[in-house]
Amino acid sequence: MIRFPPLTVPSFFHPIIEAWVIWLTTTFISIPAAFFYMFVDAPSALVRCLLASEPKCIVITGASSGIGTSLALAYAKPGVTIGLLGRDESLKKVAEAVNSRWTSAEILVCDVADTDKLAQTLKEFDDRHNIDLLFANAGQLGYTIDTDKEWEDQWDRIIDVNFVGAVATAMTGFKLMEKRKNRRGGQIAITSSISGYFFMPQTAYYNATKAALISFGRDLRYIGRQHNIKVTVITPGTIDTRMTTDPHQPVSLPSWLLTKPETLAQIIKRRLSYNPATIAYPFSEHLVSWVTQSLPTALLDNVTWLVGKVSSSFSQTGSRGFS
Numbered sequence: 177m178i179r180f181p182p183l184t185v186p187s188f189f190h191p192i193i194e195a196w197v198i199w200l201t202t203t204f205i206s207i208p209a210a211f212f213y214m215f216v217d218a219p220s221a222l223v224r225c226l227l228a229s230e231p232k233c234i235v236i237t238g239a240s241s242g243i244g245t246s247l248a249l250a251y252a253k254p255g256v257t258i259g260l261l262g263r264d265e266s267l268k269k270v271a272e273a274v275n276s277r278w279t280s281a282e283i284l285v286c287d288v289a290d291t292d293k294l295a296q297t298l299k300e301f302d303d304r305h306n307i308d309l310l311f312a313n314a315g316q317l318g319y320t321i322d323t324d325k326e327w328e329d330q331w332d333r334i335i336d337v338n339f340v341g342a343v344a345t346a347m348t349g350f351k352l353m354e355k356r357k358n359r360r361g362g363q364i365a366i367t368s369s370i371s372g373y374f375f376m377p378q379t380a381y382y383n384a385t386k387a388a389l390i391s392f393g394r395d396l397r398y399i400g401r402q403h404n405i406k407v408t409v410i411t412p413g414t415i416d417t418r419m420t421t422d423p424h425q426p427v428s429l430p431s432w433l434l435t436k437p438e439t440l441a442q443i444i445k446r447r448l449s450y451n452p453a454t455i456a457y458p459f460s461e462h463l464v465s466w467v468t469q470s471l472p473t474a475l476l477d478n479v480t481w482l483v484g485k486v487s488s489s490f491s492q493t494g495s496r497g498f499s
């Protein structure tokens with residue numbers, strides 16, 4: 177029998193072909209589609225926004241600081257119950273601030289990495305109140321290579337909280353909403369990050385978990401449609417929280433460069449009301465990230481190197497672990 181050699185393109189041509197494919201896709205598919213959606217999405221979002229009912233019971237993981245606290249305050253108003261989930265009693269201060277707005281706040285002490293306890297905590301809360309909106313928001317940032325720690329310890333912590341914890345939160349909520357007899361459904365918002373598209377390479381574990389959440393949330397949204405459960409992935413840019421201002425964190429940017437968490441929380445609240453697939457804010461940062469991510473791989477490699485070098489100088493601890 178005659179065996180033909182496999183049809184292959186010499187690897188020398190791969191970057192050229194890749195660049196051509198990206199150019200053709202962008203020019204003839206992505207840009208025309210973007211224009212189309214601009215005119216279709218805006219009016220339909222307005223209609224959905226007008227028809228939407230406000231959630232009466234909300235749970236927020238990682239509510240003790242930053243974006244989680246701002247979300248709790250953004251939703252705080254009379255008649256609303258908010259479950260504030262976090263690891264310790266520092267939630268008390270947030271609960272007091274929420275309660276002062278005539279809202280009923282309940283403290284749920286739980287580590288999201290402890291998935292059994294998390295499931296039990298959410299179920300007990302749902303039995304009492306019926307969760308309408310669930311934020312899988314808790315997360316941690318860290319260097320990929322930290323000279324003080326073994327890589328497994330670092331990876332375990334980041335994946336257990338950012339990925340396993342977020343998926344466990346979303347899926348526990350999903351199951352509780354799905355089982356409701358009245359088919360009322362519910363809404364789940366998963367906090368990923370702009371780093372799921374492109375970010376500084378020193379935080380590779382973090383970036384990988386956030387990229388995984390974008391993919392997970394997109395697919396869960398599809399599954400949720402059959403059960404009247406809305407799923408949205410939130411990808412914040414650089415926000416002025418402990419994660420970006422604490423000098424021990426890999427990113428330490430000047431505050432004036434960062435978006436206030438209160439602003440982000442208001443944007444999230446407004447946009448969630450019309451059930452978008454993603455909430456990407458601030459837009460300018462995402463534009464840079466999306467363009468960078470779609471570069472041909474050879475060029476992206478050089479951009480990653482450059483971003484790594486530049487971002488080291490922004491970090492107060494320098495390029496720790498990379499010397």
Ligand SMILES: NC(=O)c1ccc[n+]([C@@H]2O[C@H](COP(=O)([O-])OP(=O)(O)OC[C@H]3O[C@@H](n4cnc5c(N)ncnc54)[C@H](OP(=O)(O)O)[C@@H]3O)[C@@H](O)[C@H]2O)c1
Binds near residue numbers: 416417
């Ligand atoms: N800040 C940014 O620029 C930015 C950008 C993109 C995405 N994000 C994402 O936004 C989310 C919120 O972050 P943030 O900016 O608000 O930072 P933050 O102020 O550090 O808040 C993180 C929250 O997560 C909680 N948390 C951490 N590990 C936990 C665990 N194992 N179990 C339960 N709660 C835990 C923290 O509670 P403790 O007080 O117990 O530590 C804290 O309440 C994260 O998922 C983060 O990845 C942030």
